[in-house]
Amino acid sequence: MAGSENDFVQVESPSSGVSVIVPTEDIDMSRSPVLRSAIKEELKPGLDRMVIDLSQVQYMDSSGLATLVEAMRLAKTSNVGLHLCAMTAKVRAIFEIARLDAFFSIKDTREDALSA
């Protein structure tokens, strides 16, 4: 496995007030708490926009969905724009099964998410 359970989330700051969260492995019940912690840590005062780049995620279960729903709620209360981007077809299908594709701002590319 490329990374341990604790280092599969990378965080980038392309500009002031912007965080890009990049999970680099599949997101299931064993990894969702790590993603949740990373998101909460970045949702701090001064942040305007958060992008979660899912391009490296081939699989996500409902614990991952729950983590992102919670992130969206926290972002809204903090006035942070949260965008998901670069979903693989299989991950997008999971959002559609859960009827959550309309709940999130989902962009095709990271560039789209950063400029939305």
Add this chain to the structure above:
Amino acid sequence: MKKSSRDAELKPQDPKPIKIELVSDPMYLCGARELVSSIAHRVGFGDMECSKISLALDEALCNVIRHGYDKATDQPIWLTIYPKRPTDTSYGGIEIIIEDEAKQINPDTICGRDLQDIRPGGLGVHIMREVMDEVQFEKRAKKGMRLRMSKSAPRPDQAPRIGQRSSSTNPAQRQVS
């Protein structure tokens, strides 16, 4: 585990099932997903459907771990997968049985949340029912629960298989590789 009544229902052409005992540790979910996905692929499901079947299994196992065993990571879960060969009347498919020794609950009370009520959690049962054709919970005789899920394979011309393609739409002419 003892031979189940489900085994007695096997048709002569059906491959014998694979039965494994898991421990209720989320770190092993990935292995269970890989296993069911590989078998689903062999009986005729396409990549996307294999991924969804893996998801349904994952959700079922997560529910056992989270709700049945209160996240204890050392409890047993038995997973049995029955590949179904095509017959004159069906295109084959897959049946998955998950058994545990967790606390028993009334199967009638197991339901997903209202999807309009968007909040974290409560999606697992909805996902299982959305992905699989049949989802049935029941209490085991002495302790624990049993979940039986099944899904029929698509017509060959609707979901071509990787590695082996059949142009026939006659179920009996399909082969399980």
